[in-house]
Amino acid sequence: MQTTAEYYCAYCGEPNLTFVDLSAGGQQSYTEDCQVCCHPNVLYVRVDxxxxxxxxxxxxxE
Known part of the structure; x- marks a missing residue:
């Protein structure tokens, strides 16, 4: 099951929308490029x- 969530780019501060796989566990981390400035962001996802x-x-x- 998936949902969407918003995060703010660590480089430019712009909001981004990403898909989160709820079945992948309560704590996840992965890298995703900003949709605005294209810099890579490390995302630390926590799901209740x-x-x-x-x-x-x-x-x-880094």
């Missing part, structure tokens, strides 16, 4: 398994 609320933190890719 009861409410299915999604929280995303971002940082620069």
């Amino acid at each position: 398994e009861e409410s299915l609320d999604v929280e995303i933190d971002t940082e620069y890719e």
